[in-house]
Amino acid sequence: MNENTKLSKEKQSGYLHQNFRLFHLKDKKSQEFEFHYHDFNKIIIFLSGKVTYLVEGKAYYLKPWDILLVNHHDIHKPVINPDTTYERIIIWLQNDFIKSQQDRPCDLSACFATANEKSFNLIRLNAPLQTKIQTLIHALEDALTSEEFGHEVLSQTYFLQLMVYLNRVFSPEQYQNDQSASRYDKQIADILKYINLHLDADLSNEALAEKFFLSKYYLMHKFKEETGYTLHNYIQQKRLICAADMIKGGTPILKASSLCGFSDYSTFLRAFRKMYGMSPKDIIV
Numbered sequence: 001m002n003e004n005t006k007l008s009k010e011k012q013s014g015y016l017h018q019n020f021r022l023f024h025l026k027d028k029k030s031q032e033f034e035f036h037y038h039d040f041n042k043i044i045i046f047l048s049g050k051v052t053y054l055v056e057g058k059a060y061y062l063k064p065w066d067i068l069l070v071n072h073h074d075i076h077k078p079v080i081n082p083d084t085t086y087e088r089i090i091i092w093l094q095n096d097f098i099k100s101q102q103d104r105p106c107d108l109s110a111c112f113a114t115a116n117e118k119s120f121n122l123i124r125l126n127a128p129l130q131t132k133i134q135t136l137i138h139a140l141e142d143a144l145t146s147e148e149f150g151h152e153v154l155s156q157t158y159f160l161q162l163m164v165y166l167n168r169v170f171s172p173e174q175y176q177n178d179q180s181a182s183r184y185d186k187q188i189a190d191i192l193k194y195i196n197l198h199l200d201a202d203l204s205n206e207a208l209a210e211k212f213f214l215s216k217y218y219l220m221h222k223f224k225e226e227t228g229y230t231l232h233n234y235i236q237q238k239r240l241i242c243a244a245d246m247i248k249g250g251t252p253i254l255k256a257s258s259l260c261g262f263s264d265y266s267t268f269l270r271a272f273r274k275m276y277g278m279s280p281k282d283i284i285v
Contacts, residue, residue: 019097020159022144023090030082035075035228037241041093041112042070043166045137049086052079055121057192057227058184065130066181067123067166069115073241075229089137091159101160108163114170119189122181123169136162187212188226191219195235199242199261203235235261240275243268244283253280 026047035054044053046062053060053068055076060068070076072095080086098109115121125133140158143151191212195203208231209216223231239260246256254265257280262268272280 018094019156020091020093022141023092024088024141025090026085026087028082028085031080033077035077037073037075037237038070038092039072041072041095041098041109042068043091043093044068044070045089045091045133047087047089049084049088050081051086051088053077054079054228056119057188058119058121058182060122060182062122063124063181065125065134067125067133068121069112069123069166070121071112071116073238073245074121075227075234075237077228089141093159098163101163106164106167108160108167111163111167111170119193120182123166124181125169129165129169132165133162136165185222185226187214188223191223192227196238199235199239200259201261203261205231236271237275240272243272243280244276247280247283256280 044067046053046066046068047064051062053062053076055068055070056074060066062068095109101108136158140155140162143154143158146154191208194211195208201207205216205220208214209219212219214222220231223229223234227234229237239262242260243256243262246259247253251259257265257268262271269279276283
C-alpha cells in the first residue's frame with residue numbers, strides 16, 4: 001500500500017483506524033512534500049536513497065537502517081533526491097493502542113517521549129541491534145501479508161517486540177546520539193521548545209524577540225528559513241492542535257481555547273474551522 005495516496009494537501013495528513021499500519025515503499029521519482037503532521041505516532045525506517053528528513057526545525061541526514069521516531073503533531077517532511085531509489089518502511093501507530101499496553105511492566109511509548117525530551121528523533125542502531133530489528137521487520141511484514149491461522153496475533157506480537165527493542169535503544173549502554181547526523185540552529189531549536197512548552201503564554205513576535213534577545217525581523221526571517229513556517233502560523237497551528245486534543249479528551253471548548261493561548265474565542269473558532277474544516281463541537285466523540 002502506498003503511503004502517498006494517504007497524504008492530502010492538508011497540513012494534517014493520513015488517517016489511521018487500525019492499531020498500526022505498515023507501508024514498505026520503494027520508488028525513484030521526483031516527489032515534493034509539504035510540511036505536515038499526523039494525529040498518530042510514526043516510525044520511519046530508512047533503507048536506501050538520498051533523503052534529508054526535516055522534523056521540527058532539525059534536518060536529519062539518513063543512512064540505511066536509520067530510524068526516525070516522529071511524535072504525533074511533530075511537523076515534518078522529507079526532502080528527496082530523485083536520482084536514486086528511495087526505499088523505506090513506515091509504520092503508523094495509534095497512541096491509544098500503545099497506551100493500552102501500559103498495564104504491562106514497561107511503557108512502550110517511552111521511546112517517543114524520550115525522543116521528544118532529547119529533541120532528537122534519530123535512532124542510529126549498533127550492529128547487533130540492527131540485525132535484531134531487521135529480523136523482526138521481515139517477520140512482521142510476512143505476518144501482515146499472511147492469511148494463515150493466527151497471523152493477526154503474530155503481527156501484533158512482532159510489532160510489540162519491535163517496540164520493546166526501540167525502547168531499549170535509549171538505555172545508557174546502547175544509546176548513540178550521533179549529532180553529526182543532524183543540522184539545526186540551536187537558537188531556533190530553543191525557541192521551538194519554548195513555544196511548545198508555553199502555548200498559553202504571550203508568544204507574539206515582540207515577546208519572543210525580547211525573550212531571546214533577537215531583532216523581531218531577524219527572528220521572523222530565521223524561523224521561516226529553518227522550519228518552513230512563519231512564526232505566527234506555527235504557533236497558531238500548535239495551539240489549535242493542542243485545543244483539539246483537549247476537547248477530544250473532554251475539556252470544555254471555551255476552556256481548551258483559553259488554556260491553549262487563545263484570548264479571543266471568535267478568533268479561535270475561525271481559525272479552528274479553517275484548519276479542520278469543522279467546528280470544535282464536531283470533533284467531540
